[in-house]
């Protein structure tokens with residue numbers, strides 16, 4: 001009898017512990033995959049395909065140069081968002097060739113969407129060329145028949161070459177500007193007018209921090225920091241998601257937004273961003289619009305908490321907002337990175353529920369966070 005009780009209790013507690021860990025995440029702690037290794041998928045995004053979530057992210061290394069892309073894009077799968085199986089590298093760097101996707105380049109914020117018509121998984125990512133710092137400002141494209149890859153690298157481009165933004169006034173198109181050498185008030189005024197769009201008109205627009213968004217009608221959008229990180233561009237992708245159409249819009253010119261993450265709730269588009277302070281955290285920002293391309297209205301810092309939380313977005317920077325369906329309801333999870341530039345592989349993650357207060361999305365600290373109530 002005693003033995004039976006012991007066995008029963010052991011199973012009871014083991015069962016309880018498993019259920020608990022399968023539903024809870026602990027903020028900013030190392031999250032271990034099913035092999036007991038820390039999840040290495042930074043600046044990531046999540047795709048739900050059938051009943052599985054796929055988390056794609058930057059595979060970092062240790063040491064000061066650990067932010068360079070030496071390996072590729074990692075992929076993890078999960079049914080419950082808390083237990084993650086390592087699916088290996090979905091996209092691998094291409095060594096010993098003339099490919100632009102060389103180990104040692106920069107590959108950031110990969111996002112994957114599924115195209116129902118072509119049945120292809122499409123990955124876009126911020127790509128910088130080896131040894132060129134952040135000057136190239138390209139967006140890279142890779143495609144696969146399977147969610148976990150292998151993804152085939154297709155190209156890296158400066159988008160929207162030779163086309164004006166949809167919301168660019170005709171009166172400014174043929175003006176000849178001189179770019180002020182100092183980043184002073186005059187420079188900022190001209191940036192707002194579009195001097196950098198004009199500078200990059202023939203070459204293609206800069207594309208740095210990015211995300212993807214698929215609207216209810218299946219149209220996909222590529223949202224990225226452009227114009228020396230001064231202005232966000234929202235671009236419509238082609239039906240197969242493999243290219244840019246000629247339609248794009250400037251959002252918050254001169255606003256210096258990066259780390260964009262976008263979600264749709266009750267027919268409104270909510271855009272979360274951060275300021276531009278490198279790897280250091282800064283106050284989060286949020287905007288709302290009736291149309292995906294704006295105009296976006298500033299609805300302030302979404303963080304509710306201590307002064308420190310508000311100033312640093314809980315020591316994190318936005319990367320993605322994940323919709324999770326619960327019955328007929330959709331909940332949204334804010335995903336942020338805690339960057340560790342001195343040892344990037346040690347960077348941890350913050351995932352927090354987004355709630356609506358007075359019709360405005362807000363993020364409050366919740367630790368542990370119960371993902372699937």
Ligand code: DGJ
Nearest residue numbers: 043108209258259278279
């Ligand atoms: C902030 C961006 O959001 C990151 O993705 C990365 O590009 C760093 N800047 C580099 O300093």
